[in-house]
Amino acid sequence: MxxxxxxxxxxxxxxxxxxxxxxxxxxxxxxxxxxxxxxxxxxxxxxxxxxxxDKKGLLQAVIAQIDEEMMARLSVIIAEASTTWDGFIDESIAYIKMSLEPEIQRIVFLDGPSVLGDPSQWPSQNACIRSTQRSIQKLIDEGTIRMVNTEATARLIMGALLGASLWIANAEDPQTASEHVAEGFLALASGLLLENKTAHQ
Missing domain, CATH: 1.10.10.60 (Homeodomain-like)
Incomplete structure (x- = not known):
């Protein structure tokens, strides 16, 4: 029963x-x-x-469901990458591109912030930060990137990706904006690499 x-x-x-x-x-x-x-x-x-x-609580539940799906998709991308670095970059670029998908763009990056407030305070962001932190620690352990504080760096990266995704969703030309963001992210991320490593192409 x-x-x-x-x-x-x-x-x-x-x-x-x-x-x-x-x-x-x-x-x-x-x-x-x-x-x-x-x-x-x-x-x-x-x-x-x-x-x-209420309706706001329903929106929170919808966003939580979409977030879970996004995380699952990103996990597959990480798992399929040939190296930890490629997985880190591919995951980040995929997150940027998800802000172009109509459903994600409208619900997560447009309506979500206007109704629920700052997305950096949403519970899902903590999961993203922890995942990124683990990737950074693995890259340090492998000798791919320089020694950095993993939590601080994860927060910087996720803050940049989230902020950029919000900008893309609100841009007049989201597609072009996403291309500029991906290019800029690759340039920024490559600064973490040790000198004897090459950036993802």
């Missing part, structure tokens, strides 16, 4: 998140009404309030 109830709760949450994600991506947060969201999910406003508190 308890398992059945837990499954029903999960199903209800998933229906609301899917309906909200579709609506936020298509119309934006401001133009998505709670009545439309709940009707599409075949649920009541009461269900939304019960599970997420």
């Amino acid at each position: 308890a398992q059945k109830r837990a499954d029903m709760i999960t199903e209800t949450r998933n229906k609301l998140i899917k309906a909200a994600r579709d609506a936020f991506a298509a119309k934006g947060y401001a133009d998505s009404s709670m009545d439309d969201l709940t009707a599409k999910a075949g649920l009541t406003r009461g269900a939304l309030y019960h599970h997420f508190g």
Whole structure:
């Protein structure tokens, strides 16, 4: 009985998140009404309030889901790279390019900050920083980059990537902006390399 109830709760949450994600991506947060969201999910406003508190709480849940998917995609990129350095660079460039994807751009980089505040304070950013910190430590251990404070450097890198992604999402020409950011990031990151190493091409 308890398992059945837990499954029903999960199903209800998933229906609301899917309906909200579709609506936020298509119309934006401001133009998505709670009545439309709940009707599409075949649920009541009461269900939304019960599970997420309000529309803002639903946006947080949608962003958390997208963040998990982004992290999973980035993990695959790291795993498939031939070297730790290539994985570090490929992951960073992929994160930059994700800000061009319509759903991610609108929900995470446009609506998210305007509704939920500074993205650097979101829980997902801590996970990104820890992941980057591990990559930096591995690069130091391998003798690929110079000795640096891993937490400080991870925060610098993630701060730069996040700030650049927000700029790309709001740019008049996001595609060109992303190309400039990728080029600039490669130049900055190469400064970490020891002199006998070559930058990723």
